[in-house]
Every structure is written in C-alpha cells, then in structure tokens.
Amino acid sequence: MTTEPELKSDYDVAIVGAGPAGLAAAAVTAGCGLSTVLLDENPGAGGQVYRAIETTPVRDPKILDRDYTDGQDLILDLKDTTAQHVRNAVVWSLAQDGEIGVSIDGRAHMLRAKRTILATGAMERPFPIPGWTLPGVMTAGGAQTLLKASGIVPEGRIVMAGCGPLLWLCAYQLLQAGCNVQAILDTTDPAAQRSSIRHAARFATSPYVTKGVKLMAAVRRKIRVITGVTALAAHGDGQLETVTYSAKLGPVDRMTADHLLLHHGVIPNVNLAMSVGISHTWDDLQLCWTPNVDSFGTTSISGIAIAGDGAGIAGALAAQCRGRLAGIAAVRAIESNATGLPDELTVRRDLTHAMRGRRFLDHLYRPSRAFRIPTGDTIVCRCEEITADQIKATVALGVEGPNQMKSFLRCGMGPCQGRLCGTTVTELIADVRGVSPQDVGYYRLRPPVKPITLAELAGLPQTEDATKAVVRL
Amino acid sequence: MAAATKSEYDCAVVGGGLLGASIAWGLAKLGQRVVIVDEGDTAIRASRGNFALIWVQSKGLGMPEYAAWTVKSSNAWAGFAGQLRDQTGLDVCFERPGGFHLALSEAELEARASQMNRLHNQPTVVDTGTVMLERTEIAKMLPHIGPDVVGGSYCPIDGHVNSLRLFRALHTGLAQLGATYLPNHAVTDIRHENGVYQLVTANREIHAAKVILAAGNANMHLAPLVGLYAPMLPERGQIIVTERVQPFLKYPVVTVRQTDEGTVMIGDSREERTTPDGMTTPINAVMANRAVRMFPILGSLNVVRSWAAIRVMTQDGFPIYNQSTSHPGAFVTCCHSGVTLAANHALTIAPMIAAGALDEHALAAFSAGRFTRRPDVSQVA
Amino acid sequence: MFRRLPDKTAAGVVNFTIDGVRHVGRRGDTVAAVLLLSGARATRVSAVTAEPRAPYCMIGVCFECLVTVDGVGNRQGCLIAVANGMRIETQKTRREVGA
Secondary structure, eight states: OBOOSOOOSEEEEEEEOOSHHHHHHHHHHHHTTOOEEEEOSSSSSSTTTTTTTTTOSOOOTTTSOHHHHTTHHHHHHHHTSOOEEETTEEEEEEOTTSEEEEEETTEEEEEEEEEEEEOOOEEEOOOOOTTTTSTTEEEHHHHHHHHHHHOEEEOSEEEEEEOSHHHHHHHHHHHHTTOEEEEEEEOOOHHHHHHHGGGHHHHTTSTTHHHHHHHHHHHHHHSEEEOSEEEEEEEOSSSOOEEEEEETTOOOEEEEOSEEEEESOEEEOOHHHHHTTOOEEEETTTTEEEEOOOTTOBOSSTTEEEOGGGGSOOOHHHHHHHHHHHHHHHHHHHOTTOOOOOOHHHHHHHHHHHHTTHHHHHHHTOOOGGGTSOOTTOEEETTTTEEHHHHHHHHHTTOOSHHHHHHHHOTTOSTTTTTTTHHHHHHHHHHHHTSOHHHHOOOOOOSOSSOEEHHHHHTSOOOHHHHHHHOOO | OOOOSOOEEEEEEEOOSHHHHHHHHHHHHTTOOEEEEOOOTTSOOGGGSOOOEEOOTTTTTTOHHHHHHHHHHHHHHHHHHHHHHHHHSOOOOOBOSOEEEEESSHHHHHHHHHHHHHHHTSTTOOOOOOEEEEHHHHHHHOTTOOTTOOEEEEETTOEEOOHHHHHHHHHHHHHHTTOEEESSOOEEEEEEETTEEEEEESSSOEEEEEEEEOOGGGHHHHGGGGTOOOOBOOEEEEEEEEOOOOOOOOSOBTTEEEOTTSOEEEOOOOBOOSSSOSOOHHHHHHHHHHHHHHOGGGGGOEEEEEEEEEEOOBTTSSOEEEEOSSSTTEEEEEOSOTTTTHHHIIIIIHHHHHHTSOOTTTTGGGOTHHHHTOSOGGGTO | OEEEOOOOSOOOEEEEEETTEEEEEETTOBHHHHHHHTTOSOOEEOTTTOOEEOOOSSSSSSOOOEEEETTEEEEEGGGOBOOTTEEEEOBOSOOOTTO
C-alpha cells in the first residue's frame, strides 16, 4: 500500500471508508492491478470496529482481544498492493457518473472513478431520551472509540443503557480496564425476546455464540443488570448528574452517574448513498433504511456498490466478505481477463457462515417503541433543538413527510444533516399517521454530505456552462 | 387537517405552496370556507426553494405595472407580517433595511446600470428609490465587501423574511381559521356541473363553488381545464446554505443574505430544467467563488447544505392573474416572486376572489391575454 | 471524568493548549479525546438555546464535538489528530464570521 500524497484525477476504483469492507475491497481490486484509491476520513485505517488498530496504545488482550487485533490482517493484505490509501480524506459528494468531491487538508479535489464502492459503514442508532443532549451522555460506541484510539476510559460512576451485543462488549472492555460500571439498564424488549426464540437454534451454531455467552456471564458477575427497562431519562444542570429509569412499568428509580453510555444497535450511515440517489427500503426488522443492492453490493446506480454494514447491518466478518464481493464485481466490470481474483464461492461460503445467527440478534435486540418514538419535550433534532411534541403538532397541521417537516421546523437542517434525527422523525410521523415508515419516506439528501468551506468550494474548477448559469449579464 | 367531513367549500385552492397558502389564508380570514388541495412530501414544491427576498429593485423591466404591483406588496408586507404574528404568535422576521445588487467587474456594473436605466426610463413606472452606488459608498453600509466589488445598485425598500417560518405561519393560521389542508391530493381533472367545481384528485373528489389554480408550473396543464391559459417556463436554481454565525450582514444582497437564524444563503443560478435533480458542483463552485469575492470573510464558513429547486416562472417572468369567462368562479394565479407578492396575494387578490371577481382594470397587465393578444383568454384554452 | 490507561507504547507526546492552558497528549489522540480527558464537560453550546453540549458519538456523525482549532471555528474535533502547537478552544457562543 503506497501513501504517496499526489492524488490523481482518475482511478479505476474509488473506495470510500477504510473499515473491514473497504480494506477488503481495496485488496481485491488493487491486487488485480486496477488503479485503486481508498479514501478515509480518519487518521488511520480500521473503520470503527478496528479503530486505530495500527496505533492503539491498548495492548492488553484482556481488553482488546483477537476479534480486534485480527483486523491487522486486512491492512497487511493491502500493503503489498498499489492501492493508494488517503487518510483524513473527507468525501463530501458523489455523482451518478462517478465523480467524487473530496477534501484533504482543507483543499477540495474532484476525482473520477469507473467504479465506486461505498464502505462508509454504520453509526449508532439515535437514542432520544429526555436529557440525552447533556454533557456526560455518550454512545457506548463512542466510549469504545476513546478506548481503542487513545486508551482513554471514563472515570467515576458509569451507567450503561440499551441493548445489543456492542453494549455488552463495551461493558466487558470497560470492566477489564478497571472502570466502575455501576449498572446496565437493559432495555431489551420482552416481545422481541419472544420473537427471537425461533431463531435461537441457528444462533447456537454461529461464530458469536460462545464468546457472547461468556462475555455476558462475566459482565453479570460484576455489574448489576436491571432488565425490562421501559423508561429512561438523564438529568442534571448543564451536565449529567442522575439517571432515572423504570423497569417493567414499575416505579421510577434513580441513580447518580457521571457517565451514561447509550446503545441500542447500529444502523447504516446512509447520507452519502442517499445523496447520490441510491434507492433504499425501510427494513422493519432492523428498523432502518437499507440500500437496495444485489448479491455483489451493486446499487440502483450502475457503477456504484455498497459493501459492509452500510449495505445492511451484519457485522465485521460479513463486511470483509461483502467488500471482497464488491471488489470482484468491480474487477470483472473493468478488466474481464483479470487474474488473482479470490474465489467467489469461497467468499460466499464465508459470508453465509458470518451471517449465521444475525437474524436471532436482529430479533432479540430490536429496540422497543418507547425508545424509538419519543414524547413530550424530548429533543428529536439535536442540532436545531426540535422536540417530539413540536413534530407531532406539525403533523396535525397536515405535514405528512420529513421534507415538509424540515421546512416547517428546521429539523434535519443542522450540520449533522439528519443523521441523528432522521430515523426518529420518520418513525414519529409514521406513528402519528398510522402508516409505515416506508410510506413516510426520508429526508431528501444532497451533497455536500460533510462540511466543506466556501473557500474550498470556491477553489474548484469553474466550467463555462456553470459560469453562464450564474453570471447572467 | 385532512379528511374534513364536509364536501362542499366556497373555495378550493389548488396548490399549497406560498402562493396557494397566501391566497387561501386571505380567503379564510374573510370567512370563506376554504380547502387547499396539495401534492405530497416529495413533490417538486417549487416555492419552498426560494431565497426569501422581498425584492423591489429589479422588477418591471418590460412591464412597468409589475414594478408598481411589487412596491404595493412591499409596502403592505409589514402589516401582513403583523397580522400573522397576532394570529399565530409566529414572528416571520420581516425586515426592510434596503438591499443590494453587487457587481464584481466593470462589465457587470455597466450591465446593471444600463438595466436600471431602462427600467426607470419606462413611462409611468413608479420610482423605487433605486440608485447606483460606487464602491466607496457601498463600503459604508457593507464594511466587509471584498476588493473585487466595484459598485452596485441599492434600493432602500428591498427586504427579506424568514420564508420557511412564513410557510409555517400561513399553515398554522389556516388551521386556526378552520381551513382544510389536504396533502397527497394532486388534481388530475376539474369538472364544472350545476355551478359546482368537482376536483378529481389522487384521493377523493372535492367540490367547491370557486376554484383557484395556484399550482405553480403545473398551472400550465390545469388552466385549460377551466378555460384559462398559463404558459410556464420552469427553470432550476441552486442555493448554498452555511452554518450559523454571529450577525454580520445587515443588508441582503440579491445573491447573499444572512438569515435571522444566522445562516448565510448564497445563490443564484438559472438553468432550463424541469426537475431539481442532478444538482451540479460546478455551479456551486461559481456561486461560492462569487460570494467569497463579495465578502472574503465568508471563506472559512462551512457549507451545511445545498439544494436545487425549480422556479415557478411564467413565460415572460411576469405574473398571471385571470378569471375565466367560460368557467365562472375559476381563477388562475401564477407568479415568480411568491415571497415578495405574498402580502398582495393575501390582502388584495384574496378579497377580490372572495367578492367574486378580479379587478380586471387594476390587473389588466397581468392577464395571460398578453401572450396571445386576445383579451378573452378562454378562446386559447 | 476520564483517565488514560497506562501506555507502554512509544507513540510520542504532543503539546497543545486548550482555552489557553497547556496540555500534553499522545500522538494519535483526537481533539475531542483530549478535551474529554482534560476534564471539560461541555465543549460548546447548542445553536438555538445555547445549552451546553459535548462530544457524543466520537466518529464524526453527530457534530456535537465542534470546537475551534487554530482559530478556525466549528471543526469536528473527533476527526482531527492533535499536533504540536495546536490551539484548541471550546465554543461558548455562536461562531464569529472571519474566525
């Protein structure tokens, strides 16, 4: 893998995101001799699951074990190829014809690729509870990022809340690091538990079951776990001071806390994909928008594929496989005589194995309605400070979709471009109207999907047609 | 809200954008039973993509009556905003500090001066107080202008408003007045039987005594259904919006304004297109470049979003207001400047419609007969 | 409210300031990470009601970690690695244009 600073204007393949899917895809396409650029906004490769894997100060395998360190292999695979990995490269636009706008070190560049693979992964599902905007409230994934990248952990009284494998893994890692995790407020929905039972047998044969069971047992020995949590709120004057909760619709209890770590699943980070016009469908099991892709990850726009959790949540092992499949498709589309491709059937077999048990997890940890559809003064849009009640009142005015809602209330107009409010707004509107989220739709997203300064934009090439359209003497 | 039990209305307004909402609000205030039939969430919704200017200085070259119509609306705007605030509690932040059109080259300045001269040399045109200013004079009012600004035009009665809040205020006001708003009811046919208009929509049929077409560019295919004519020529424009900053720009410039929320809006472009899709980066680059040349301090601001919208535009750019002779009680209303003219639509046009007839003398210039030189527009439909 | 685990790697130290006060970090730390480590609870205020806010997601998605870095405001702290001489400032008001 080369790190030459000079960015070319044309590549065979451009890959956005250097997590497991992106790294695996780049190894395939570059390994077959296609000119490949891997653009990643972070200082180092690894995405979220393998964050800072090349530079992490955490070397204790009791804290970060093989499931993390094995990610090194993906980087090593890439090192022998001519793939160009560009760090701190923020992709802010993608056009249907394969033109990419990217900012590196404060300068905007346009480049073009014959095939683009989006591997931008997932993000934490928004968890709108009263007080979730208080300093001291963070995502569990955020705590993991601090741990992996810098060996920094929260001090003081930590309360964790939500459901899902990442919550348990994070709790385990923090315990191993000597943190004081006071309690886990488990919001796993009993109805979800019941619906997961029929998938339990298959989960028993998955690659995750042994570790998962051991991990949860270890956590339960040391941390108080309160199950059936049906309500949750964070309180404090300018910062988190207490957490209140009630379990199984019982009375409200409180605990003082310095940190509240929230997690109830991850969902695809759809902004770049949606901004280029890729069609998405609402997945009612995973409760998120998922791009419509074929078995190679190719989207509704030819030349653009999505690999990894961005194509649908399935975990790191599946992400690698899907990255390889997208890479294979890209190579075949550009260089039909290429040699050195991994065997497609082997990759598919690995993918099937990696996907075993996911259905069980999807069912078991499907977040309950109470934590997806907030009420009252709870902030839905953090950027513009719009509440659940405001949104409901606006539906009552006849506003039936998120785009009109955005015009009326400004929700979704802040810098995060709806990443933290979009699914909530869609679900809230659907709930009030009594229709499906699919019928309600989502914000119409357009580039730039990440901030770019006016000066950077101003410095891009000005075409004659564009100038004529603007300067009309 | 949706699904009113009554099926008969005094007025059905087709189109829930700025024009439709303004007229509907004016009608509802006068006690008319109003229904607005609108498209859905992802429809083109052209008037939502406006620059929020209440702009006088460029209006009326080729039709002096348009300048007068614009000044009338500008003068009525403060009262309109006050009525909305009193009724709904929502402040649309109307401001009329005066506005600028800035030139970044001598060629641009000359072209602007020539345009202003031709506009003001038209006999009977109203005086808007627009003046050409040199750079040094502009710098006193716009201290942050960059070295490339050579001069420009200034009109003391130009202004701007929070147009999205205007939408919200109109719809809130409409709900309070008991008007019915029906989204997802795109109109596909209009029949006239026994003095009642039957609107065939994507949902159910709506009956009303009068029908007012305020569907923007779609008026072009709806107008003939009621014996009217509305030739439209949509165009696409792009807008850039930045993050919020502390107030620094008191006066709106026709392509750069700071909103009451602190964000900076930058425009504007014009392409002949009928859909907002396929927004292009090069156009944004040119607009950004010009904005940064006008105000270099804007350079470090982050662009938070950018969008393209379709402009409602009649074939010659001037409004069309007509009532049908073949279909009594049917009206067509189209304009480009839905924000600027909102006060007129709510406070002048709506009362005319409520009373049963447009003042054809006062609005003679805006008849679509001008496109065909036939006063009775129904002969063209 | 955060602490650093013992670090046996030789990643190198970085010197920077937070609101004028000198701090030391590890090469590879992000601006958001060092802010949290420094004990800062709020690192900016919200755009509409000026409520205190702090980094939330740490992966560049939530835009809560906006801080001023070397004089330039509203930069996502979780995506910027600390560098020697860097001036980090928390944001107590809306950004000034030209800053």
